Amino acid sequence: MPLVRISMMSGKSEGFGKKVGEIVYRAMVDTINVPEKDHFQIITEHDAVGLIYDPSYLDISRTDDIICIQITLNEGRSVAMKKAFYKAVADRLHADLGVRKEDVLISLVEVMKENWSFGHGVAQYAD
Amino acid sequence: MPLVRISMMSGKSEGFGKKVGEIVYRAMVDTINVPEKDHFQIITEHDAVGLIYDPSYLDISRTDDIICIQITLNEGRSVAMKKAFYKAVADRLHADLGVRKEDVLISLVEVMKENWSFGHGVAQYAD
Amino acid sequence: MPLVRISMMSGKSEGFGKKVGEIVYRAMVDTINVPEKDHFQIITEHDAVGLIYDPSYLDISRTDDIICIQITLNEGRSVAMKKAFYKAVADRLHADLGVRKEDVLISLVEVMKENWSFGHGVAQYAD
Numbered sequence: 001m002p003l004v005r006i007s008m009m010s011g012k013s014e015g016f017g018k019k020v021g022e023i024v025y026r027a028m029v030d031t032i033n034v035p036e037k038d039h040f041q042i043i044t045e046h047d048a049v050g051l052i053y054d055p056s057y058l059d060i061s062r063t064d065d066i067i068c069i070q071i072t073l074n075e076g077r078s079v080a081m082k083k084a085f086y087k088a089v090a091d092r093l094h095a096d097l098g099v100r101k102e103d104v105l106i107s108l109v110e111v112m113k114e115n116w117s118f119g120h121g122v123a124q125y126a127d
Numbered sequence: 128m129p130l131v132r133i134s135m136m137s138g139k140s141e142g143f144g145k146k147v148g149e150i151v152y153r154a155m156v157d158t159i160n161v162p163e164k165d166h167f168q169i170i171t172e173h174d175a176v177g178l179i180y181d182p183s184y185l186d187i188s189r190t191d192d193i194i195c196i197q198i199t200l201n202e203g204r205s206v207a208m209k210k211a212f213y214k215a216v217a218d219r220l221h222a223d224l225g226v227r228k229e230d231v232l233i234s235l236v237e238v239m240k241e242n243w244s245f246g247h248g249v250a251q252y253a254d
Numbered sequence: 255m256p257l258v259r260i261s262m263m264s265g266k267s268e269g270f271g272k273k274v275g276e277i278v279y280r281a282m283v284d285t286i287n288v289p290e291k292d293h294f295q296i297i298t299e300h301d302a303v304g305l306i307y308d309p310s311y312l313d314i315s316r317t318d319d320i321i322c323i324q325i326t327l328n329e330g331r332s333v334a335m336k337k338a339f340y341k342a343v344a345d346r347l348h349a350d351l352g353v354r355k356e357d358v359l360i361s362l363v364e365v366m367k368e369n370w371s372f373g374h375g376v377a378q379y380a381d
Contacts (some may be wrong), residue, residue, distance in 0.1 A: 003197060003232075003234050007296050015176070017176055017177070018176050018179070019303065020138055020249070021179055021199055035184075037183065037184040038179045038184050039179060039180070039181040039184070040133050040179065040180050040181065040184075040195065040232065041179040042140065042171075042173065042177065042179075042195065043173075043176065043177050043178075043179065043180075044171075044173070044298075046264065046297075046298070047204065049268075049271055049272050049297065050268070050271070050296065050297045050298060051129045051295075051296055051297075052272065052275055052293060052294065052295040052296075053292065053293070053294050053299065054292065054293040055293065056290075057291040057292055057293070057294075057372065058372050058373070058378055060372055062372035062373065064188060066296055068257070068294065068296065068328065070257060072197065072234055072236060079368045079377070079380055081289065081318045082368055082369070082377060082380075083368075083376075083377050083380065085153035086248060086371035086375045086376060086377055087375040087376070088375070089322065089371075089375060090371070090373075090374060090375025091375060096134050097141070097234035099227075101372060101373060101374045103288075103373065104232075104370055104373060104374075104375065105257075105264040105294065105371065106183060106370065106371040107257050107326055107365070107369065107370055108188055108365060108369035109236060109326060109363060109365055109369070110365065110366070110369070110371075111234070111237065112237070114209055114210075114236070115209065115234065115236055116215075116229065116233065116235075117213035117217070117232065117233040118184065118185050118187055118232055119185070119189065119217075119229040119230065119231060119232065120187065120217060120228045120231075121212070121213045121214040121215070121216060121217025121228055122213060122217060123206070123209060123213055125136065126206055126209070126210065128321070130361050132318050133280040134272060140302070141303075144304070145303050145306065148306055157286065162311075162319055163309045164310065164361075165308065165311050166275070166306060166310040166311070167305070167306065167307050167308065167311075167322065167359065168304075168305075168306040169298075169304065169305055169306075169322065170300075170303065170304045170306065171298075171300070171304060188339060190334065193273060199324065199361055201364060208337050215257075237365070238362060238363055238364065241333045241336055241337075242336065242362035242363070242364070243360065243361055243362075244340035244344070244358065244360040245311065245312035245314055245344075245358040245359055246316065246355065246357065246358060246359065246360065247301045247314065247344060247346075247355045247356060248341040248342070248343060248344025248345060248355055248358060249341070250333070250336060250337050250340055251312055251336075252356070253333055253336075253337065
């Protein structure tokens with residue numbers, strides 16, 4: 001169900017974006033009850049005029065290595081679960097790929113369960 | 128009002144994306160009361176590292192011909208209307224363009240009617 | 255907090271997109287209480303088959319200079335504030351960059367305050 005959009009600067013090494021995506025997917029499975037295999041993502045690269053960020057908002061020091069992750073998912077996760085998810089994503093991106101935790105921006109957009117069709121023109125979650 | 132984002136793999140024949148978009152638009156008019164001419168879409172192509180999908184989630188067999196359709200629209204459509212919309216999109220993409228119904232992924236994001244301005248800096252739906 | 259996606263046709267002069275983004279950011283600060291420095295945007299250019307618009311929906315005459323602005327932000331702004339924001343964006347894009355006000359399309363997507371992490375894997379707005 002989650003549809004994940006990941007945006008980063010161009011020039012990353014081959015396979016980097018896909019690894020980021022897999023870490024985000026795995027963190028969703030581990031912390032916010034996303035089912036195994038529910039893995040759908042759009043990963044885009046942008047140049048400096050296409051990806052704009054503030055380098056110090058909220059006193060967090062960001063760089064061009066910023067990774068912007070926006071996820072559309074079903075409503076209903078608790079605040080505690082969301083916090084666990086954010087932490088898992090930042091911790092793992094740092095541990096596995098050397099991403100600075102300051103450079104991890106996450107945005108969630110929640111929708112109702114009948115708002116998805118995963119194929120065949122059927123609302124698989126509606127009933 | 129709907130703002131439609133359509134994402135697919137690159138390499139499709141010329142005009143394919145636009146035809147997909149027209150089918151989605153017409154299905155919205157026919158099934159979920161979207162007004163005629165309310166046709167605004169962003170259609171992007173991605174390579175294999177930019178468009179990630181699971182080939183079997185929910186036991187639906189997907190291929191690189193996957194079409195990911197995310198629509199921001201006003202809240203208030205019933206579940207029955209949403210189901211009719213999903214079915215119309217998948218059926219017509221299959222009938223008109225030969226798209227496999229398994230390859231049609233749809234995500235709806237609902238907003239309030241005052242959340243749009245269609246020009247002139249005015250909230251046309253607010254009042 | 256707002257994550258802004260700006261889409262326009264390709265071929266604009268260098269720096270145009272960034273200027274559009276700065277105007278949108280400044281209008282958010284001035285009209286809908288977005289904090290200073292809260293400036294995060296993804297700006298993309300598209301060709302004519304990638305950016306689809308109706309040239310007369312709601313009797314508003316649009317051209318290829320259309321600018322499509324979609325903003326994810328926290329819920330809670332009043333209708334009056336949203337109206338002031340739309341007006342500020344269209345007025346300033348016209349005054350500063352010569353954009354036709356008819357060509358300014360705005361879409362807001364509202365989320366809860368715990369739906370953001372701005373770095374460090376922490377939900378900065380949750381508490």
